[in-house]
Amino acid sequence: MFFQTYLESDLSDQFERMRRQMDSLFGTWPSSSSIRAVAAGSYPATNVGASAERVDVYIFAAGLDPQSLDIQLQQNLLTFSGKRELQRQDNASYYLSERFNGEFRRVLSLPEDIDSEKVEANYRDGILHIIVQRREAVKPRQIEVK
Amino acid sequence: MSESQLTEARKSESPNVQSQSDREVFLRPPVDVYEDGTGITLLADLPGVSRDRLNIQVDKNTLTIEGQMVIDMPDGMESLYADVRGTRFQRSFSLSSELEVDKIEAQMKDGVLTLKVPKRAELQPRKIEIKAS
Numbered sequence: 001m002f003f004q005t006y007l008e009s010d011l012s013d014q015f016e017r018m019r020r021q022m023d024s025l026f027g028t029w030p031s032s033s034s035i036r037a038v039a040a041g042s043y044p045a046t047n048v049g050a051s052a053e054r055v056d057v058y059i060f061a062a063g064l065d066p067q068s069l070d071i072q073l074q075q076n077l078l079t080f081s082g083k084r085e086l087q088r089q090d091n092a093s094y095y096l097s098e099r100f101n102g103e104f105r106r107v108l109s110l111p112e113d114i115d116s117e118k119v120e121a122n123y124r125d126g127i128l129h130i131i132v133q134r135r136e137a138v139k140p141r142q143i144e145v146k
Numbered sequence: 147m148s149e150s151q152l153t154e155a156r157k158s159e160s161p162n163v164q165s166q167s168d169r170e171v172f173l174r175p176p177v178d179v180y181e182d183g184t185g186i187t188l189l190a191d192l193p194g195v196s197r198d199r200l201n202i203q204v205d206k207n208t209l210t211i212e213g214q215m216v217i218d219m220p221d222g223m224e225s226l227y228a229d230v231r232g233t234r235f236q237r238s239f240s241l242s243s244e245l246e247v248d249k250i251e252a253q254m255k256d257g258v259l260t261l262k263v264p265k266r267a268e269l270q271p272r273k274i275e276i277k278a279s
Contacts, residue, residue, distance in 0.1 A: 018216075019214070019233050019234075021219070022215075022217055022219065022233050042229070045193075045229035045230050046227065046229050046230075047225070047227065047228045047229060047230050048225070048226040048227040048228075049219065049223040049224060049225050049226060050223065050224055050226050051220050051221070051222045051223045051224070052222060053220070054220065055226075056219065056220065056223065058217060058230075060193040060194065060229070060230055060257075061193065061257075062191040062192060062193040062256060062257030062258045063191065063255070063256050063257060063258035064256070086178070089180055089182060089187075091182055091183075092180040092181060092182040092187075093180060093181050093182075094178065094179070094180045095152065095153075095179040095180065095181065096154075096177055096178060096179040097178050098176035098177055098178065099176045099177065099178050099189065099191055100176070100191075108227070110226075111226070123256075125193065125194055125195060125196050125216070125256065125257045126191070126192070126193035126194060126195075126256045126257015126258065127193050127194045127215075127217065127257065129218060
C-alpha cells in the first residue's frame with residue numbers, strides 16, 4: 001500500500017480525498033434527534049445532506065427496481081415506500097439470510113424551504129439519489145456595502 | 147451436505163459496522179448464503195459500489211469481499227441525517243476444501259453482488275437411480 005507508482009498514487013489520492021470528504025461528512029454527525037428518526041438498521045438506509053442550493057437524499061436500496069418505488073413529496077415530508085421481493089431458492093439450504101425482504105415505508109422531514117416542484121431522482125448502482133432544490137429566498141446572498 | 151462450508155471468518159461486535167482502526171470504518175454488508183447441489187451462492191447488498199470498485203480476493207481459504215461506495219455529492223454539503231457513516235464495505239468468509247476457488251463467478255447488478263462458488267465435480271451429489279426389477 002505504501003509502495004505505489006506515481007500514477008497509481010495520484011489516482012488513489014484523488015479518490016482518497018473524495019472518500020475522506022464523505023467519511024468526514026457523514027461519519028461524525030451525531031445521532032439525529034428528529035422525531036421521525038428510525039431505529040438503526042431500518043431498510044432502506046438513508047442519508048440526507050444539504051447545501052445552500054439544494055437538499056440531497058440518498059436511499060441505499062441495492063437490487064431494487066426503481067419503478068416499484070413510490071416516492072412522494074408533500075411540503076417538506078418525503079415519503080417513500082415499496083417492496084423488495086427476494087427470489088428464494090426452494091431446493092437449497094440457507095445458512096445466512098440477512099438481506100431485507102418485504103415491504104417498507106419511510107418518512108423523512110426535509111428542510112422547510114425546499115421547492116417541491118423542483119425534484120429530480122436517479123438510480124445508479126443501488127443508490128437512489130433524490131435532489132430537491134431550495135427556494136431562492138433562502139440562498140445566502142452577498143450584501144454589498146456601498 | 148448440511149454442514150456449512152462457507153462460514154464467516156471474523157465476527158464483529160456491532161451488527162453493521164466493524165472498526166479496523168481508529169480512522170477506518172468498514173461497513174458490513176448484509177448477505178444471503180445458500181447451498182444447493184452445485185455449490186454455494188452468496189448474495190451481498192453493496193449499494194453504491196460499481197464493478198470496478200469491487201475487490202474479491204481468495205487467500206488460502208479466506209474469501210474477502212471489499213467494495214468502495216461512490217456517492218455524488220455537491221460542494222459545500224452538510225449532513226442532516228445519516229444512517230450510513232462510512233464508504234467502505236468489507237466482509238470475510240472461510241471456505242472449505244471441497245469448494246473450487248478457481249471457478250468462483252461474480253456478477254454485480256444494481257449494487258447486489260452474486261458470487262457462485264462451485265463444488266468440485268466429483269463431490270456434487272449424484273442421483274442414484276433405482277431400477278425397477
